[in-house]
Amino acid sequence: MTSTENIRTQTPVRRLGDVVFSNAATFAGVSILATLALVAAFLIAESIPAFTGVEIAAAKNGFWAYVGPFVFGTVFASTIALLIATPLAVGIALYISHFANRRFSQVLGYAVDLLAAVPSVVYGLWGILVLAPFLTPSYRWLNDNLGWIPFFSGTVSATGRTMLTVSIVLAIMVLPIMAALIREIFLQTPRLYEEAALALGATRWEMIKMAVIPFGLPGIISAAMLGLGRALGETMAVAMVLSPSAVIGFAVLTSTNPNTIAANIALQFPEAGGNYVNLLMATGLVLFAITMLVNLGARWVINSRKEFSGAN
Amino acid sequence: MTSLQQPSSLQGTKDLPRFINPALLLASAVISFATQASLAATTALEVNLLAVVIIAVLGYALALYLISYFIEGKRKAKDRFVTVLVSSAFAVAIVPLISLAYTVVTKGAARFDLDFFTLSMRNVVGQGGGALHAIVGTLEITGLATLISVPIGIMTAIYLVEYGRGKLAKMVTFFVDVMTGVPSIVAGLFAYALFVVFFGPGVRMGIGGAIALSVLMTPVVIRATEEMLKIVPNELREAAYALGVPKWLTILKVVLPTSLAGIATGIMISIARVIGETAPLLIIAGFTASMNYNPFDERMATLPVFVFTSYANQGIEMQAYVDRAWTGALTLMLIVMILNLAARLVSKFFSPKG
Numbered sequence: 001m002t003s004t005e006n007i008r009t010q011t012p013v014r015r016l017g018d019v020v021f022s023n024a025a026t027f028a029g030v031s032i033l034a035t036l037a038l039v040a041a042f043l044i045a046e047s048i049p050a051f052t053g054v055e056i057a058a059a060k061n062g063f064w065a066y067v068g069p070f071v072f073g074t075v076f077a078s079t080i081a082l083l084i085a086t087p088l089a090v091g092i093a094l095y096i097s098h099f100a101n102r103r104f105s106q107v108l109g110y111a112v113d114l115l116a117a118v119p120s121v122v123y124g125l126w127g128i129l130v131l132a133p134f135l136t137p138s139y140r141w142l143n144d145n146l147g148w149i150p151f152f153s154g155t156v157s158a159t160g161r162t163m164l165t166v167s168i169v170l171a172i173m174v175l176p177i178m179a180a181l182i183r184e185i186f187l188q189t190p191r192l193y194e195e196a197a198l199a200l201g202a203t204r205w206e207m208i209k210m211a212v213i214p215f216g217l218p219g220i221i222s223a224a225m226l227g228l229g230r231a232l233g234e235t236m237a238v239a240m241v242l243s244p245s246a247v248i249g250f251a252v253l254t255s256t257n258p259n260t261i262a263a264n265i266a267l268q269f270p271e272a273g274g275n276y277v278n279l280l281m282a283t284g285l286v287l288f289a290i291t292m293l294v295n296l297g298a299r300w301v302i303n304s305r306k307e308f309s310g311a312n
Numbered sequence: 313m314t315s316l317q318q319p320s321s322l323q324g325t326k327d328l329p330r331f332i333n334p335a336l337l338l339a340s341a342v343i344s345f346a347t348q349a350s351l352a353a354t355t356a357l358e359v360n361l362l363a364v365v366i367i368a369v370l371g372y373a374l375a376l377y378l379i380s381y382f383i384e385g386k387r388k389a390k391d392r393f394v395t396v397l398v399s400s401a402f403a404v405a406i407v408p409l410i411s412l413a414y415t416v417v418t419k420g421a422a423r424f425d426l427d428f429f430t431l432s433m434r435n436v437v438g439q440g441g442g443a444l445h446a447i448v449g450t451l452e453i454t455g456l457a458t459l460i461s462v463p464i465g466i467m468t469a470i471y472l473v474e475y476g477r478g479k480l481a482k483m484v485t486f487f488v489d490v491m492t493g494v495p496s497i498v499a500g501l502f503a504y505a506l507f508v509v510f511f512g513p514g515v516r517m518g519i520g521g522a523i524a525l526s527v528l529m530t531p532v533v534i535r536a537t538e539e540m541l542k543i544v545p546n547e548l549r550e551a552a553y554a555l556g557v558p559k560w561l562t563i564l565k566v567v568l569p570t571s572l573a574g575i576a577t578g579i580m581i582s583i584a585r586v587i588g589e590t591a592p593l594l595i596i597a598g599f600t601a602s603m604n605y606n607p608f609d610e611r612m613a614t615l616p617v618f619v620f621t622s623y624a625n626q627g628i629e630m631q632a633y634v635d636r637a638w639t640g641a642l643t644l645m646l647i648v649m650i651l652n653l654a655a656r657l658v659s660k661f662f663s664p665k666g
Contacts, residue, residue, distance in 0.1 A: 021560035025475050028467030029484040032534075035527065036487050039494070042505035091401025099398055108402070115409050117648050119588020121616045122641045125623060126412050129419075129634075138362050172408045179405070203391035226493075233495020235591035236620060262497045262591065269595050277504075277513065284501040288494070295493035299486075 040288075047282035049275045067283050072248045073258030074287065077163060077238065078231035080252065081170035086224050089175055093182035098208060109183070116176035124240030127169040132160030132241065139164070139253045150250055157255035161243040164252040169237045174227035181226065185219030186212055218301055225298035232291050238263035261287040328383060332376070340371035369400050413645075420642025422635045428643075433601035433613075438629035443640055445603045446618035449518060452607050453597060453614055454587050456522035457529055462579055464526075465533025472534070473541040474563055491531040499527040500592025507596065518607030521597035521614065525586045532585060536578020540571035573662035580655035584648045590616035615644050 051063065092112065096105045136158070143156045193211040202210060244259035244267075259267075265280050265287075272280055344367040348360065373396040380389035431442035468488070472481060503524035507515045544567050552562040568575075598611035599621050622637035 015558050015560075017560045018558050021563070022475050025467050025471035026480075028464050029471040029476060029480065031464060032468055032484055032491065032530070033487055035530075036491055038506070039498070039502045039527065042502055042509075043498070046501075046505040046508065088401045088404055091398045092405050095398045095402040099395065100402075111406060111409060114649075114652070115405070117584055117652055118412060119590070119616055119641075119644050119648065121588065121590040121619045122412070122416060122645060125619065125637060125641055126408075126415060128623075130411060130415050131408075135362070137360050141360070141363070172405075175405055203387050205391040205394040206387065208394075229493050233493075233497065235495070235497045236616075239591075240620065240623065262495060265497055265501070266591050266594055270598070273514065281501055281505060284498050288498045291493055291495050291498075292490065295490065299489055 043281060043285045043288065046278055047285050048278070050278035050282045063279070063282060066279070067261070067286055069246045069248050069258045070261040070264050070283060071286060071290070073163075073244075074232055074260040074262070074290070076250075076258065077167050077170060077260055078228055080164070080167035081174060081231045082224060082228050084168060084171035085175050085178055085227055086220070088171070089178035089182055089223065089227070090220060092175070092179040093186050094208065094212070096179075096183050097186040098204070098212065109180075112176045112179050115172070116180070120173065120234060120236045121240070123169055123173055124237040127165060127237055127241040128161065131169065132162075132165050134160075135165055135168070136160040143253055151252050154251040154254040154256075156253050157243065159243065159255065161241055161255065162253050163242070163257045166238050166242045166257075167252070169241055170231045170234055173234060173237060174230045177230065178223045178227040181223040182216065182220055185216045185223075189215045218304075222298045222301040225294055225301065229291050229294045229298065232294060233262055233287065235262040235266045239266045328380060332379070336375055336379075337368075337372050340375060341368040344368035344371055369396070372396060373400075416638065416642050416645055419635070419638035421639075423639040424642060428636075428639055432603050434603070436601070437627060439632040441636070443613075443615065443618050443636065443643070445600065446613040446615045446640065447643070448603065448605065449597070449612040450587060450615040452605070453518050453521045453525065453593065453612065454583060456519060456607060457525035457586060458579070458583055460522060461526040461530040461533055461582075465530045465582075466537050466575065468530075468534045469537035469541055470563060472538055474559070474567070488531045488534050491527070492535070494527060496524075496528055496589050497591040497595070499524040500595035502527060503592065503596040516596065516598035516611040517609070518597050518604070518612035521593045521612065522607065524592035524596055525589060528589065528592070529582050529586045532582035533579060536582065537571075537575050540574035540578065541567060543574075544570045573659055576662070577655040577659040580651050580658065584651035584655070587651070588616055588644055588648060590620055593617050594620065615640055615647075619644065 096108050096112070100108055136156075139156050139160065139162065142152045143154075146152045189212045193215065194207055197207040197210045198204075238260050239262075242257055242259060242263060243255050244263065245256045247256050247258055249256065249258065261283050265284055269277070269280055341364075344364050348364045348367070352360075373393055376396060377389050377393045380392050384392075427440060428442040429447065430444055431440070432445035433441045433443070434445075468484065472484060475481075476484065500521075503520040504515070506523065507517060507520045511517070548566050548570060549562055552566045553559070557565070593614045594617050597614055597617065599617050600611040600613050604610060604612045619637050619640040622633045622640060626633040
């Protein structure tokens with residue numbers, strides 16, 4: 001060790017180790033930016049031949065006519081999934097954060113996390129071999145009794161491979177991540193708000209309505225949007241469960257359903273050749289753009305209310 | 313204790329006895345089943361379980377609401393009603409989990425034998441065969457993806473927590489978020505687009521799958537590591553600096569060891585997340601029935617894709633293919649569960665005790 005005077009006169013040394021290490025860290029950070037730029041660049045480059053090359057049999061009426069039904073199917077399926085999943089996710093989050101007792105709720109949290117860990121291909125297998133046959137009688141009932149609603153009209157699919165089954169599977173798949181996010185936000189509700197409400201004689205539900213829900217609302221919205229982002233890009237469950245056709249229609253119980261972008265790529269790509277590959281690549285780019293918009297929207301909601309850091 | 317004054321809206325009311333909940337639930341379940349069963353008997357259809365449950369829960373909630381309304385008052389009745397709704401929302405989420413676990417275990421057990429783990433599908437038509445080729449492929453591709461994304465992920469997290477200030481760090485944080493949202497199939501398309509440039513159209517390679525998976529895995533590793541590095545107390549860093557330890561050695565010898573258990577947990581969970589990815593591997597790694605140990609050459613089967621193709625391309629003796637699909641799913645679930653469990657154990661036993 002050198003003396004104190006000696007240290008004072010020294011200029012700060014740039015140690016070789018420090019330089020190398022900090023540069024390596026910065027390089028890693030920059031490589032993330034580079035990777036995303038590469039993803040965009042390669043997808044665009046590989047999509048271009050779909051527009052310039054020879055006409056593709058599958059897309060005789062132009063690219064947008066080809067991708068239109070898929071975009072519709074993607075958004076439609078995800079929207080129904082979200083309509084199912086959001087109330088359930090709020091319910092689960094409330095149950096774990098405010099209703100179940102503490103030890104029990106930890107176990108429940110694990111159980112919900114386990115749902116998140118199940119691979120999508122297993123959901124697909126379960127959806128088609130277990131869920132679809134199980135739901136078919138209920139679909140028939142819906143069609144018989146509520147067939148006047150356009151959604152439930154048409155001829156009921158005998159196999160259960162319908163838009164509604166797909167949406168239910170998607171809802172189950174996005175449920176855990178949404179529930180986990182919303183739970184985190186509900187747990188951050190200031191204890192004093194809750195106790196103040198209870199001290200004023202509010203019942204548990206009134207306390208939740210007055211303190212928890214208003215506090216967690218931005219979090220619920222952003223969780224829903226993140227769930228939507230997941231559902232939009234989900235591939236295998238849709239590819240396995242849905243019986244697809246290139247239509248735009250709102251009937252959710254029939255066997256003619258609009259396919260989703262991701263599922264269409266997964267089903268077509270292994271057999272595709274020539275510039276059909278480029279066409280699929282271009283539809284992938286459309287999907288990328290849609291999910292990106294949704295995710296950016298969610299991030300924007302989160303960032304505009306930064307105190308809800310649990311949602312990051 | 314002196315009796316507390318109840319708020320006026322709750323006044324003059326009595327609490328319902330505790331047994332009211334199970335009693336009412338049981339009663340509504342019995343009534344619902346009875347009506348459905350009699351309905352089924354008249355129309356000669358099977359009893360619809362879904363309808364039974366829905367009617368039972370709705371009946372229970374309504375009956376509880378009405379009883380509570382007249383005995384306890386409106387506000388308590390509403391509270392009880394919501395409690396039923398919230399609890400049943402939770403039950404609705406747990407039922408698929410139980411059903412899924414039950415089906416995968418019972419149906420997967422049919423082919424969960426030695427052959428499944430020692431044979432490939434080469435020259436197998438109908439019964440027999442196994443998924444060794446797919447298991448090897450999954451292990452190799454996921455292993456390579458881990459090798460790519462763990463160093464990049466940890467270094468990026470170190471950059472963000474220890475070095476990053478200003479615009480660049482903000483951009484990196486933002487784009488890590490964007491990367492988390494990349495759909496898995498788009499990652500597969502990216503890997504294909506990348507490899508097509510070098511190897512020409514129709515390229516299929518295991519390493520491409522590893523690249524696609526690492527696009528999905530890196531942001532997860534970054535997020536997990538970042539969280540862990542952030543909770544390392546600043547006092548530790550300052551103590552090291554005060555002793556004259558250079559920054560890079562402080563990070564390597566103080567910060568990383570302190571957060572190692574958490575980082576290991578995060579890595580295991582990220583592996584568990586990508587090991588089940590199907591779509592990108594279907595696109596770039598392809599499918600084969602034969603063994604392929606070389607990820608840099610030709611098609612490579614993986615477990616998720618094996619499950620998908622076994623189901624999608626059923627040959628003659630369909631049941632044999634479906635059985636293999638279920639056993640593949642069971643194996644995959646077991647791997648994921650073991651990884652998750654190991655992650656929990658690591659974080660429980662190796663994290664530094666405060």
